[in-house]
Amino acid sequence: MKNLSYLLVLTIVMISCRQSRLPKIIPNVITEFTLNDTDDPAIWVNPKNPAESIVFGTDKKTNGAIYAFDLNGKIIQDKTIRGIQRPNNVDIEYGFQLNDSTVTDILVFTEREKQQIRMFSVPDMKPLDGGGFEVFEDEKLEVNRLPMGVSLFKSPKDATVYAIVGRKTGPAEGYLYQYALNADSLGVSSNYVRKFGKFSGVKEIEAIAVDDENGFVYFSDEGVCIKKYHAEPSMGNEEISCFGGEYFDEDIEGIAIASYTDGHGYLIVSNQQKGEFNIFDRETNAYINAVNLSTTETDGCEAVTVPLNDTFKNGLFVAMNDEKNFYFYDLKRLGLQ
Secondary structure (H helix, E strand, O other), rough: HHHHHHHHHHHHHHOOOOOOOOEOOOOOEEEOOOOEEEEEEEEEOOOOHHHHOOOEEOOOOOEEEEEOOOOOOOOEEEEEEEOOOEEEEEEEEEEEEOOOOOEEEEEEEEEEEOOOEEEEOOOOOOOOOOOOOOOOOOOOOOHHHHHEEEEEEOOOOOEEEEEEEEEEEOOOOOEEEEEEEEOOOEEEEEEEEEEEOOOOOOOOEEEEEEEEOOOEEEEEEEEEEEEEOOOHHOOOOOEEEEEEEHOOOOEEEEEEEOOOOOOOOOEEEHHHOOEEEEEEEOOOOOOEEEOOOOOOOOOOOEEEOOOOOOOOEEEEEEEOOOOOOOEEHHHHHHHHO
């Protein structure tokens, strides 16, 4: 009994030491609940009416979905994609050229149990992928073909849109695969371009974020650091840096990039067990500070810096919360500028 009491006290002390002591920032909006288990958000800014922008979020089970929320956190039923087998991460890209006369914004997400990525047009939510694009095709082990993270990159050089995909587990070299998404008279295809990215083997890699303007891809090697590579395939596969690990309590999770028109910006990264977000300079990747956004066990997060409505006048930051929902914040409340 004494040993049990000692272990109980020790557990309580360890948990309390992990909890953030920073002042809590309460969200402006909390979304309606999903059915299963939220993970990763993406924000689509409506170019015609920003107040009608949509936040998409994954719900990762076999009977999963990509939920669509309005800026009040209400589920938009006719924009929600259901019947997805464990969707994990999701991203948005603007201005995908379908043909000579048609351009659309796109949403891409991983469907882990089908070992594929999916692609839909936004905001009409029409599938563009013929049922899905296979990933990690050359892997012999099924466990190495289970996609998790995904981020989209639109090349400033030639406007090619790429999907950069990570997985549940993988090798020490070539953990990420990069695919070019191409459209022609037959439809859209996904074409393998390269594999890159070192993996420590400590935990796993899920969170991926791309800085389109500067041409960098960041991903969380969860137990070690944030890793940085060139997003443009022609720039090579060498690791640029591995930074920030000392500022995390345990798991390094979701990465959001807040980029401003003057070129300045920030990386906002979930310090999952601590309940905080670490903020790094976009240009130097130097650590700036941390904020406590009152979320629990955050996986994915996302940010946009344009005004959306009266609530989100300075942009929007979205964080997954471990209660089957997402938290929305006016970006100014993070103290970035």
